[in-house]
Amino acid sequence: IAKSEFGDFSTAVVLAETAELLQHRVRENFQTAGSLFLAYTYSFAWKFQLQSLINPMRIGYKAGMRAGNIDYGYWCLLNYYVLLPLYTGKPLGPILARCPECLYQMEDYQLEDHCFYTRLSWQTCLNLTGQAQDPMQVHGGIFNDNMDEEIIPLRIATVKEVQVELWVIYGAYEQAANLAIECGDSYGKISNLTFMCMADTFYRGLALYAAYRDTKRGKYKKHGKRARKKLAMWEKKGVPGVVHYHALLSAEQAAVDKKYKDADLLYQKAVELAASAGYLNCAALFNERYADFLQQNGPYFESRSDNVVFRLGESMRYYREWGAVLKVETIGKKKMIYSSKMNLPRGA
Numbered sequence: 001i002a003k004s005e006f007g008d009f010s011t012a013v014v015l016a017e018t019a020e021l022l023q024h025r026v027r028e029n030f031q032t033a034g035s036l037f038l039a040y041t042y043s044f045a046w047k048f049q050l051q052s053l054i055n056p057m058r059i060g061y062k063a064g065m066r067a068g069n070i071d072y073g074y075w076c077l078l079n080y081y082v083l084l085p086l087y088t089g090k091p092l093g094p095i096l097a098r099c100p101e102c103l104y105q106m107e108d109y110q111l112e113d114h115c116f117y118t119r120l121s122w123q124t125c126l127n128l129t130g131q132a133q134d135p136m137q138v139h140g141g142i143f144n145d146n147m148d149e150e151i152i153p154l155r156i157a158t159v160k161e162v163q164v165e166l167w168v169i170y171g172a173y174e175q176a177a178n179l180a181i182e183c184g185d186s187y188g189k190i191s192n193l194t195f196m197c198m199a200d201t202f203y204r205g206l207a208l209y210a211a212y213r214d215t216k217r218g219k220y221k222k223h224g225k226r227a228r229k230k231l232a233m234w235e236k237k238g239v240p241g242v243v244h245y246h247a248l249l250s251a252e253q254a255a256v257d258k259k260y261k262d263a264d265l266l267y268q269k270a271v272e273l274a275a276s277a278g279y280l281n282c283a284a285l286f287n288e289r290y291a292d293f294l295q296q297n298g299p300y301f302e303s304r305s306d307n308v309v310f311r312l313g314e315s316m317r318y319y320r321e322w323g324a325v326l327k328v329e330t331i332g333k334k335k336m337i338y339s340s341k342m343n344l345p346r347g348a
Helices: 002-006 009-025 032-042 050-067 070-087 092-108 112-128 153-169 173-183 186-191 196-215 218-236 240-256 260-276 280-294 305-322 325-341
Strands: none
Touching (some): 070 092, 070 112, 173 218, 196 218, 196 240, 196 280, 218 240, 240 280, 280 325, 305 325
16 A cells, blocks of 8 residues: 555565564464565565565465465466566566466466466467467467456456557557557556556557657657656666666657767666666667667768667577567568668678
8 A cells, every 4th residue: 555555665665574574473374475475566576676576486386385375376376487587588488388387277276367367478478479370469369358347457457568568569669659548557556566567667658759759749758758757756766677667768768859879878778777687578679779769860870880780689689588589580670671771791
C-alpha cells in the first residue's frame, strides 16, 4: 500500500525487511513462500537489482513445496524460472525450455492463474525466438485465451503490456504507441507496482518516442515525456532497475530536442548500463535505436557511417546471444542495405 498508493518506496522496503526478519526468527513454515514472494516481487524489487531476486524465489519455491503452500510455491517458481530471467534479459532458450515443465506441474494442481501467466510467458518466448506463426501478435498456438475485461482486468492489462513490448521489439512503433496511450499507467495501478511495471513504463515510453520520430505527431511526444518523467522519479528514489531505461528515454528526448551531442552520449551511457548489468535484450535494442539515431540527415551525422555499422553489428550480437533469431536477420539486412548505400566494404 505504501508503495502503490503513496509512492513511498522506503517505507515499503522497511516493512518488507521487518517481515523478513520476523520470518527468520521462526522456523520455516507455511507462510515462508508467500512472505518471500510478496516481499521480493513488490518491495525489494524497487531497492535491489532484479537479478538479486532470482535466488530468493528458488528458496521460496522449495519452502512452499515442503510446507504444502502450493499456491505461493508455484508463484515463486514462475518468478524463478520464467519471469525474472525474461525481464532481466537472460538467454531465451533456457527460459523457453522450462515453460512446458512449469505449466504441466501447475495444470496438475489446477492453478488457473499460474497457468495463464505461464502460457503467456511461453508464447512470448516463442514470439521472441521467431517460432510463433505471427511473432508480432501475443495470441498464438500456446496462448489464445478469451478474457472478460470486467472479471480479470489484471490479465487484460498484462496481455496489453506484453503486446506493446512485442510491437516495439519488432519495430511496429505506431501500433505500440497507440496501445500505450490507450493503456496509460493502468498496468501499474492494477498490479500494485510489481517489478514488471518498470519494463512496462519503459516500453510504452520508447514506443511513443519512436512513433514521434517517424510521424512527428505531438501526442506521441507528450505521452513519451510522461513515461520518461516517471522513470526519472523512480531513479531519483533509488530504484536501480530503471537506470538503463531512463538513460535510453533521455537519449530519445535529447534526440527529439535536437540536442544531438547530448543524445549521442546518453545512447552510449544507456548501452553501457544495459550491457554491464547483463540485460541482453536491452543492450540489443539500445544499440538498434542508437544506430537509427545516427542515420539521420544533417551536419552532425556526417562521417558517422562506421559507428552506424558498429552499432548494428553490436545489436545483432546481443540479439543473437539473447536468442531473438528474427531480429538478428532483420538487423543483418539493415546493416547490409546501409553498407551498400554508403559504399562500405561488405565486411564492415
